Amino acid sequence: MITGWPCGVRSDTTCGDAAVAGIGNVSGMLATFVTSLSPDDPLSALQVGHRPSPVVPDGWARVRVKAASLNHHDLWSLRGIGLPADRLPMILGCDAAGIDEDGNEVVVHAVIGDPDYRGDETLDPKRSLLSERYQGALADEVVVPRRNLVPKPASLSWVEAACLPTAWLTAYRMLFTQSGLKPGDTVLVQGAGGGVATALIRLGSAAGMRVWVTSREQDKRERAIDLGAAQVFDSGARLPDRVEAVMETVGAATWTHSVRSLRPGGTIVISGATSGPNPAATELNRIFFLQLRVIGSTMGTREELGRLLRFCEITGVRPVIDCVLPLEEARDGFAKLEAGDVVGKVVFTRP
Numbered sequence: 001m002i003t004g005w006p007c008g009v010r011s012d013t014t015c016g017d018a019a020v021a022g023i024g025n026v027s028g029m030l031a032t033f034v035t036s037l038s039p040d041d042p043l044s045a046l047q048v049g050h051r052p053s054p055v056v057p058d059g060w061a062r063v064r065v066k067a068a069s070l071n072h073h074d075l076w077s078l079r080g081i082g083l084p085a086d087r088l089p090m091i092l093g094c095d096a097a098g099i100d101e102d103g104n105e106v107v108v109h110a111v112i113g114d115p116d117y118r119g120d121e122t123l124d125p126k127r128s129l130l131s132e133r134y135q136g137a138l139a140d141e142v143v144v145p146r147r148n149l150v151p152k153p154a155s156l157s158w159v160e161a162a163c164l165p166t167a168w169l170t171a172y173r174m175l176f177t178q179s180g181l182k183p184g185d186t187v188l189v190q191g192a193g194g195g196v197a198t199a200l201i202r203l204g205s206a207a208g209m210r211v212w213v214t215s216r217e218q219d220k221r222e223r224a225i226d227l228g229a230a231q232v233f234d235s236g237a238r239l240p241d242r243v244e245a246v247m248e249t250v251g252a253a254t255w256t257h258s259v260r261s262l263r264p265g266g267t268i269v270i271s272g273a274t275s276g277p278n279p280a281a282t283e284l285n286r287i288f289f290l291q292l293r294v295i296g297s298t299m300g301t302r303e304e305l306g307r308l309l310r311f312c313e314i315t316g317v318r319p320v321i322d323c324v325l326p327l328e329e330a331r332d333g334f335a336k337l338e339a340g341d342v343v344g345k346v347v348f349t350r351p
């Protein structure tokens, strides 16, 4: 243990250890991080404490984080999914909004690609998300390639802006780039409470789509109506009609229902599998016989993030926020997400 770093944020917080030497100076900053993985009990791997302030490579920028939001990705990281042990210690977090060294208010695009790659950066074979190879955003400071900074519209608060780079960007690309949906079409969103699900409901309804939503819980179905859903259903319930497209992030638990809910020629856009990757029935016969399209989707480009920010400005749509906590209380936010006890985003703030 290196002594002398500010510590004692909470009784359960931890200072960094000698393994971080060389990452940066020892002035220290508050961060949530992981030093050893826990596939079965992710919260036991979570640390909230102090880490060295990051160094800034040429062409990169330091951002003083004002707000950072939590994603299911951070729970996967604690379990070691997408984060091998040889990359530890790792600061968690993909999403941040803050102030760069020139005083600009920025939103951080979390897809870190090869600087020589040209084209859609989500297709760059060398891409990673913040906190997979490079230290993440749930901290006082984050360092990213300068091209990953997108100007924050003044009309969005820090907390709102910090919700957009992962869950909301993913929802934007699923709906507006990948699905082929048009205003007036009917789209089924599987799950109501998640960060991506709430974004899909808000964005789809604002864009003139009829949004149908499933959820396991009555109170979340009621919240979905408040957010703009036209109709809500218990998970797996029979629908009154078949839909043009399904937005799928739940995976095994809802996949069969998703395939059976589509019109001939309809599209499933899938960006996650929270309940597992192996559904009981894959419905291959139905997929080819009804000529269904299954489209994978991951994150979004910097340009799409810029368009999402403008969409929010123009329409007045704002992210759905479950709770806002100081970063010192990050453990409470992680516990809420792990329990599935959220409607919208969990956001952490810094002074």
Ligand SMILES: NC(=O)c1ccc[n+]([C@@H]2O[C@H](COP(=O)([O-])OP(=O)(O)OC[C@H]3O[C@@H](n4cnc5c(N)ncnc54)[C@H](OP(=O)(O)O)[C@@H]3O)[C@@H](O)[C@H]2O)c1
Residues within 6 Å of the ligand: 071, 072, 073, 076, 166, 167, 170, 190, 191, 192, 193, 194, 195, 196, 197, 214, 215, 216, 217, 220, 235, 249, 250, 253, 254, 271, 272, 273, 274, 275, 297, 298, 299, 337, 340, 342
């Ligand atoms: N590919 C990408 O770029 C990308 C980007 C963002 C997220 N993702 C992935 O997408 C998934 C969702 O992310 P998130 O941040 O929105 O996570 P989250 O907040 O944990 O949301 C989980 C969602 O899944 C639903 N759900 C969970 N278990 C279920 C079950 N057994 N049956 C029915 N519904 C269930 C919940 O619905 P109810 O509680 O309402 O029932 C909720 O809407 C995660 O797997 C994440 O890794 C991928």
